[in-house]
Amino acid sequence: MKRTFLYILTALIAVGCKNSSVQNNKSDDDKPVITVTIEPLRYFTEAIAGDNFSIVSMVPKGSSPEMYDPTPQQLVELAKSKAYFRIGYIGFEQTWMDKLTDNAPHLQFFDTSRGIDLIFDSSHAHHHHGDDEAHAHDSIQHDEHQHAVGVEPHVWSSAYNAQIIAGNILNALCSIDKANEEVYVERYKNLCNQIEHTDSLICHMLSTPNADRAFMIYHPALSYFARDYGLHQISIEEDGKEPSPSHLKSLIDTCKKEKVRVIFVQPEFDRRNAEIIAKQTGTKVVPINPLSYDWEQEMLNIARELVVKN
Ligand SMILES: [Zn+2]
Structure with a gap:
């Protein structure tokens, strides 16, 4: 199944490359696209990127980011993206990132978890059961990856980590689009203030x-x-x-x-x-x-x- 996707992806990238030189004078939403793994990362990225990029999540609402396989359509879209921001160690990334990198060499990949003080947890196996039986063939692979890494992958549910993620997003955006650095820095500061505010509200609530x-x-x-x-x-x-x-x-x-x-x-x-x-x-x-x-x-x-x- 996955191999089919890869063939499709390779073929589409080839087509995509030929088209891109012609595409410049087309006006169908020229905004460059950044693909991210999950919705919270889309939130952080949009907060800093503003209107300069259109941000797309790979794992749709209601799907588990540990088990998700991209659709062929998503792979087409990904090939047109300017960059990919990963959240770090979630199952989808463990399984797919190497393939995505190999098949879209023009894409810039950034790990937004860089610098986070990770929790290592070998017992956090993350193989999901139940509704995802259709993915049974994948779960073996997923397991191997997750056991090997042993990193607690849910880094975004932390105000402290969110600021580090925001810093990594800022650096990535500045390296992709240096001309707008000042704008990104400004938005980054606003986001950090908001995250700090959220953190202080939570601290206050939990200290009662x-x-x-x-x-x-x-x-x-x-x-x-x-x-x-x-x-x-x-x-x-x-x-x-x-x-x-x-x-x-x-x-x-x-x-x-x-x-x-x-x-x-x-x-x-x-x-x-x-x-x-x-x-x-x-x-x-x-x-x-x-x-x-x-x-x-x-x-x-x-x-x-x-x-x-x-
Ligand atoms: Zn999880």
């Missing part, structure tokens, strides 16, 4: 006596968030798989011991296990979406849920 110190989550997408604010993230998933009955039982004990009140679930994942635990412990299942474009809103929502309302 009513705030939880631990939370449960199906898929551990808030590792960096938990590190930033000194919280304990308890993952229901066990090595990327559904919890065994004995693990489920120990989770219920942990829940009581750590006074967990909230169990987060994400749209791409199972919520049945979360509901079983919630029922037995009187905790609350709360849907969140760390892959939302509205990064600030989402970060604030998550924090808000961890504060007891009187």
Whole structure:
């Protein structure tokens, strides 16, 4: 399947190159395109790039960025992009980035996670189950990659990391489009102010006596968030798989011991296990979406849920 995509991609790049010299006098939205991996990265990039580029996410809303395979159409679009910004270590990138680089040599690739203090976690296997059975043939490959790397990939759910990501985006944009450097620097500063503001709101919320110190989550997408604010993230998933009955039982004990009140679930994942635990412990299942474009809103929502309302 993938091999077919690559042939298509190679063929299209060849065609694309021939066309590009002619394309200059065409007026169909001449804005150069930057492709990014996920929606939160599109948010950060748009905030700094403004109207100078059109920013496209590779992984569409509702798809898991660990399992996603690009469509042939997306590969065509990618070949027309000016640059690719990756978020760092997410499964899609582990599986696809080498192929994308090989097949689009004119594309400039930037890793926006550069300089982030990474969490290494060999148990974070990230193989997804359930609805994605169609991708079963891929999961073996995905697993190998993720085990080899062992980096906790959800770097964007952290205000601290977001500033580093923003800095990397700024540098990338300046190297692509030096002429507009001042504009990008200005927008970068605004974005950083906003991120800092969000961070201070979260700090304030989580420092009240009513705030939880631990939370449960199906898929551990808030590792960096938990590190930033000194919280304990308890993952229901066990090595990327559904919890065994004995693990489920120990989770219920942990829940009581750590006074967990909230169990987060994400749209791409199972919520049945979360509901079983919630029922037995009187905790609350709360849907969140760390892959939302509205990064600030989402970060604030998550924090808000961890504060007891009187
Ligand atoms: Zn994940």
